[in-house]
Amino acid sequence: MTMLEVFREHKQNVCAAWVELVLSTYSLDTKGFLRTKNDPFLNPVGDITRLCAGCLYDAMAGEDIDAAKLKDALERLVKLRAVQVFTASEALGIFYAFKSVVRSTLLPLMEKSGLTAAYLEAESRIDTLALMAFDMYAKDREVVLENRVNEIKNQHAQLLRWAQTVDGSPVGGSGKTKL
Amino acid sequence: MATLPTPQQLIASRPAFPKENWMDIKPDFKPGSFCYPAQKQTMELLHMPNPHEWNPADEDWNLPENWEQILIDAFEERLKKHRSLKLFMDICVRCGACADKCHFFLGTNDPKNMPVMRAELLRSLYRKDHTMLGKILGKKVGARGWDKDVVKELFSYAYQCTECRRCSLYCPYGIDTAEITAIVRELLHEVGLGIHWIMDPVKNCNITGNHLGIKPHSFVEIVEMLADDCEEVCGIRPKTPFNEKGHEILFITPSGDVFADPGVYTFMGYLMLFHELGLDYTLSTYASEGGNFGSFTTFNMAKKLNAKMYAEAERLGSKWILGGECGHMWRVINQYMDTYNGPAPAHMMDVPTSPITGTQFTNAKSTKMVHITEFTADLIKHNKLKLDPSRNDHLITTFHDSCNPARGMGLLDEPRAVLKAVCNNFVEMPEKTIREHTFCCGAGSGLNTEEIMELRMRSGMPRGNALRYVQQKYGVNHMACVCAIDRATLPPLANYWAPGVSVSGVHELVANALVMTGEKKRTMDLRQEDLPNVDGGDE
Ligand code: SF4
Ligand code: SF4
Numbered sequence: 216m217t218m219l220e221v222f223r224e225h226k227q228n229v230c231a232a233w234v235e236l237v238l239s240t241y242s243l244d245t246k247g248f249l250r251t252k253n254d255p256f257l258n259p260v261g262d263i264t265r266l267c268a269g270c271l272y273d274a275m276a277g278e279d280i281d282a283a284k285l286k287d288a289l290e291r292l293v294k295l296r297a298v299q300v301f302t303a304s305e306a307l308g309i310f311y312a313f314k315s316v317v318r319s320t321l322l323p324l325m326e327k328s329g330l331t332a333a334y335l336e337a338e339s340r341i342d343t344l345a346l347m348a349f350d351m352y353a354k355d356r357e358v359v360l361e362n363r364v365n366e367i368k369n370q371h372a373q374l375l376r377w378a379q380t381v382d383g384s385p386v387g388g389s390g391k392t393k394l
Numbered sequence: 395m396a397t398l399p400t401p402q403q404l405i406a407s408r409p410a411f412p413k414e415n416w417m418d419i420k421p422d423f424k425p426g427s428f429c430y431p432a433q434k435q436t437m438e439l440l441h442m443p444n445p446h447e448w449n450p451a452d453e454d455w456n457l458p459e460n461w462e463q464i465l466i467d468a469f470e471e472r473l474k475k476h477r478s479l480k481l482f483m484d485i486c487v488r489c490g491a492c493a494d495k496c497h498f499f500l501g502t503n504d505p506k507n508m509p510v511m512r513a514e515l516l517r518s519l520y521r522k523d524h525t526m527l528g529k530i531l532g533k534k535v536g537a538r539g540w541d542k543d544v545v546k547e548l549f550s551y552a553y554q555c556t557e558c559r560r561c562s563l564y565c566p567y568g569i570d571t572a573e574i575t576a577i578v579r580e581l582l583h584e585v586g587l588g589i590h591w592i593m594d595p596v597k598n599c600n601i602t603g604n605h606l607g608i609k610p611h612s613f614v615e616i617v618e619m620l621a622d623d624c625e626e627v628c629g630i631r632p633k634t635p636f637n638e639k640g641h642e643i644l645f646i647t648p649s650g651d652v653f654a655d656p657g658v659y660t661f662m663g664y665l666m667l668f669h670e671l672g673l674d675y676t677l678s679t680y681a682s683e684g685g686n687f688g689s690f691t692t693f694n695m696a697k698k699l700n701a702k703m704y705a706e707a708e709r710l711g712s713k714w715i716l717g718g719e720c721g722h723m724w725r726v727i728n729q730y731m732d733t734y735n736g737p738a739p740a741h742m743m744d745v746p747t748s749p750i751t752g753t754q755f756t757n758a759k760s761t762k763m764v765h766i767t768e769f770t771a772d773l774i775k776h777n778k779l780k781l782d783p784s785r786n787d788h789l790i791t792t793f794h795d796s797c798n799p800a801r802g803m804g805l806l807d808e809p810r811a812v813l814k815a816v817c818n819n820f821v822e823m824p825e826k827t828i829r830e831h832t833f834c835c836g837a838g839s840g841l842n843t844e845e846i847m848e849l850r851m852r853s854g855m856p857r858g859n860a861l862r863y864v865q866q867k868y869g870v871n872h873m874a875c876v877c878a879i880d881r882a883t884l885p886p887l888a889n890y891w892a893p894g895v896s897v898s899g900v901h902e903l904v905a906n907a908l909v910m911t912g913e914k915k916r917t918m919d920l921r922q923e924d925l926p927n928v929d930g931g932d933e
Contacts, residue, residue, distance in 0.1 A: 240405050241503040248494050249503065256824050257494065259859040260503060287866075294891070298851040299502065300424065304404050311401035355890070359851060362886035363844040370882065372655040374606065377616045 218333045221324055222276035230268040233316050237264050237309050240301070260295065267292040271313060275340045286347070293348050297355035307352055310345035314338060416505065417518070417533065420543050421550040423450045426848040429553055429841065432593035437586060439597055440695075444586035450549065455542070461585045462540050466523065468584040472577055473524065479577055482569045483520040486513065492561040492571065497834050498554050501852035509561035509571040512551050516578055519544070549587055552578040554849070556841055557690075558797035558834035575839075580692045588691060591843035595687040599699050603682040604649035610679035616652055617661075617677070624662050624905075627922060629914030632669035635676045639710050642749060643675035646703060647718025647766075648685040648878035651899070657881045659920040660719060660899030667770070667901065670779075670910045671750055675716065681706035684723040685878060689730075690840035697734040700726055707762070708739040714746035715763045719899045721838060721877035725802035727763050738762045751776040765799070767876055767900060771808040774815045780909040783818050785916060787927045789872040789896075790819040791903070792864050794857070794884060795832035796877035806830070809876050809900050816907035821868045827860040837883040850883065851890050858891025865892045874900050 216224075238249045238261070252258040270288035273280045296306035318338065325334035368375075428450040437445030444458045458464065473480050492509040494500065499507040506512065514536070521528030521537035528537030538544065557572035582588070598607030608616065617634050625631040635641065647664065651657035668675055681702045688695030707715055717723065726734075742762045745754045753772045755764045773779050793813055799805040806829045814820050827833050836854030837846075851858075864870040873884060873895055881899055888895040906919050919925055 236402065236405075242505050245499075245503040245505055252494065254826075255863070256827050256856070256860055257500075259500060259856055263859075291862075295852075295855065298848050298855075298890075300427065308401045308405035312405055315401060358890050358893075359847050362851075362889055363847045365889075366844045366847070366882070366886055369655040369885070370650075371606070371653060373616055373620070373653050373658045374608065377612065377619055380615075380619070 216328055218325065218328075218330045218337070219276060219278070221321065221328065221330070222272075222278075222337070225320055225324075226269075226272050226276070229316055229320050230265075230272050232320070233271075233309075233313050234264055234268050236312050236316065237268075240305065240309070263288075263291045263295055271310075271341075271344060274344060275313075275317065275337050277337060277340070289344065289348055290351050293351040294355050297352050298359065303352065307345065307348055310341065310348055314341045317341065415533065416511070416514075417538055419506075421547045423546075423550070425451070426846060428550065428846065429589035429591055429843055430845055432588040432590050436590075436593045436597045437588065440593070440600060442586070442588065442593075443584050446586045448587070450546075455546070455587070457542065457545065457585050461542075461545070464584050465540055465545070465581055468581050469519065470523075472580065473520075476573075476577070478570070478573060482513065482574055483517050483524070485567050486510065486517065486569055487567070489566065491564045491566060492569070495561045495564050496555075496571075497558070497560070497836055497856045498556075498853045501836070501855040502554075502849075506547075506551055507554055509555075509565075512555055513569070513571050513574045515544075515548055515551055516574055545582070545585070545587075548578050549582055552582065553589060553841065554853070556797070556834045556836065556838035556853070558838060559801045560797070560831070560834065563801065563830055576689075576693075579690065583692055589840065589843070592687055592690045592840035595685075596691060596695060596699070599683045599685075599687055603680050603702070604652070605683055605685065605687060606649065606653055608649075608653070610682075613649075613652065613679050613682055617665075620652070620658055620662050621665055623920075623922070624666050627662075627918050627920055628666065628910055628916060630666075630669065630910055630912060632665040634665065637678055637680070637710070638676040641674050641676040641710070642713045643673060644681070644707050644710055644712035644715045645675050645677055645718065646681050646684045646706075646715055646723075648720040648723060649683045650685065650878035650882060651718065652682075654878075654882055656885070656896075656898055656902070656921070657878050659902040660878075660881065662920050663899065663901030663903075663905035664718060664766070666905040666908060666910065667779075670908060671773075674749065676710060676712070678706045678710065680709075684718055684720045686723055686726045687840065689722050689726050693730075696726055696730065700731055701735045703727075703731075703763075704735050704739055707742060711741065713741075713743040714758070716766060716769060717763050718766050719876040719878065719901060721796045721798035721879050723798075724765065724805070725798040727761055728803035731761050731763075736760065748772055750778050765803075765805060765808070765876075767805065767808040767812050770901070770904060771811045774812060779904075781816055781904075781907045782909050783816050783907050784927055785906050785919070785925055786817045786903055787819065788925070789817060789903070790821060790868060790870045791817050791872040791874050792821050792823050792861070792870045793828070794823075794835070794861075794873050794875040794880060795828055795830075796875055796880050797832060797834050797838060799876055800832050801830055804830075805876070809874070812900055812904060813874055816903045821864050821870050823860040823864050827856065833857040833860065835877075835880050835883040835887060837887075838877075838879055842879055842883045847886065851887070854883070854887040855891065858887050861888060861895060862892040865895055870895060872896050872898065874898055874903060876900055 249261040255262040267288045270285045434445045448455045518538045555575040559572045562570040595605035651661040688699040746758045747754045758764045833856040837850045884897040
């Protein structure tokens with residue numbers, strides 16, 4: 216068997232195990248719902264996680280995967296976890312856990328087929344994916360902060376424009392009203 | 395060497411939710427997940443009960459000494475007053491139909507954000523004091539007494555509910571968790587607990603008439619600046635009539651649209667439309683806030699702030715009221731105004747009637763208030779507006795149904811009719827996320843405050859997810875809405891979940907397309923950005 220064949224054969228169970236792991240980072244009571252309901256709009260967390268699992272796996276296995284699709288799948292899951300009351304390590308630790316799942320399932324098989332070196336390469340691709348996720352996470356957190364700043368500005372935008380026309384205003388003034 | 399945790403151990407560090415006794419999980423107040431408390435001074439000014447200094451992050455919330463009795467009495471009083479509340483407490487069969495319908499639940503996956511659980515937080519207290527079984531068996535039958543952690547829990551989850559009513563749509567018994575949340579917020583106010591972003595606007599509306607507390611003369615100047623901007627865009631300076639007696643129509647809209655980006659462009663849209671129609675109307679500095687921040691606190695406060703609408707119509711002798719694009723303003727008007735402050739002043743028109751088309755708005759017979767998109771949709775239907783929708787051709791727009799107009803008054807088709815007339819490119823978001831099924835912006839009912847941006851991003855996820863879908867699939871780059879709070883909350887939501895999608899009110903797009911008599915050649919939109927599809931524009 217080639218490496219790709221081994222990977223393909225185990226895609227479903229590895230992905231399922233990882234999805235289970237990710238979902239178990241949510242409360243026990245909600246895990247059932249996340250696992251069972253299959254609708255991209257009515258169960259976005261379940262859907263985003265499952266979708267990402269498939270893409271991650273293919274990228275790791277070295278399949279010819281559309282880069283944009285991979286980035287999008289990763290981005291969505293990271294975006295989600297970046298705002299879900301997780302610490303950074305809890306949010307992104309799922310990618311390292313992915314590695315553990317892959318290793319425990321596939322490394323013994325690869326070793327048996329003499330594919331250890333190729334396997335290690337695939338594993339390194341998980342590191343790359345995790346690094347990509349890091350960048351995304353950092354950017355997402357920045358957007359949250361940026362949103363806060365923008366909102367404060369936007370809330371008073373017209374008021375500020377008006378204040379600039381008022382005589383005695385610290386932001387200039389054309390001598391209209393006295394404050 | 396110390397043993398390091400494995401990645402699995404690290405990510406699984408969140409405590410599991412115990413199946414039997416959810417009551418044992420205490421609420422957690424991490425920065426970013428709670429709103430800042432209302433200031434003592436604000437609460438005093440408003441004569442709210444038990445004003446005091448406190449902070450959700452502190453262990454001790456400085457509750458008044460007899461807090462428990464206050465809450466027990468207040469709850470009992472509400473149960474007597476609102477038959478619906480007692481019903482809601484009694485009839486839930488825990489079928490779970492509502493459980494996964496809440497955007498807070500979908501975004502946080504916190505079981506206590508399932509509507510059924512949110513209600514259960516209060517219902518458990520009800521069982522203890524008001525049901526025989528609960529009195530005897532206590533925790534075994536899901537009953538519990540008040541303690542300080544219960545108060546904290548109620549606070550946490552009453553402010554993780556936007557009172558959007560999506561859950562009630564799916565409840566076979568019509569249990570309205572939004573009403574339960576409203577009651578919980580009322581109860582918390584009895585012991586002096588409220589949030590800054592709601593109480594500060596309440597105070598301002600109470601004193602000066604608008605949510606930022608801008609004095610009347612300044613308010614007028616700000617609106618005049620917007621009229622100047624209109625002139626810049628179309629060469630015509632619309633009128634800005636204020637506090638004038640004897641006009642047929644009083645126009646009331648949320649003041650957010652006078653102060654905030656991008657709401658101001660919607661306001662400019664109103665001014666231009668009314669000018670073009672030669673509408674016999676006036677604005678008011680007294681009734682300068684359509685939004686009713688009181689409705690996020692207590693019924694009495696909502697009633698008080700609502701009262702100025704009729705009072706001003708009476709003072710100015712207006713025949714009927716035209717209301718702008720707002721969310722909770724319409725919930726209050728449509729559901730409560732009649733009982734709060736009705737009947738409308740006797741001099742008002744029996745049935746509000748469009749002076750342009752003669753259409754009678756029979757749906758507004760009792761309140762005398764007509765929604766601007768009903769008014770404009772009627773104008774368009776009767777061909778009374780000259781429109782050039784190609785000016786909006788650079789936009790592929792979708793429509794976000796704001797919870798209150800959609801579920802609180804059934805306003806679903808009028809904004810769509812208007813949008814389709816003024817935009818050539820209109821795309822709906824997926825079926826289960828629009829119209830009465832709409833997902834909330836995640837920050838309504840007074841939660842659009844910046845300190846909980848992170849929470850808002852998770853509660854806004856279902857909406858953001860649907861938006862992202864149409865963005866990728868159909869190239870949607872714009873989302874219109876009919877709510878001032880949405881105009882504040884959707885831009886950050888879009889910026890996070892579907893970056894590149896802009897947000898506006900419907901009437902901004904109307905005015906972009908509106909061909910006005912004697913206007914100059916339009917090269918800019920209302921934001922004074924070049925219109926790409928017009929000669930002399932960017933392209
Ligand atoms: S849908 Fe209604 S009856 Fe069913 S659990 Fe929810 S509130 Fe209770
Ligand atoms: S009213 Fe809306 S926010 Fe509140 S519980 Fe129901 S679905 Fe959730």
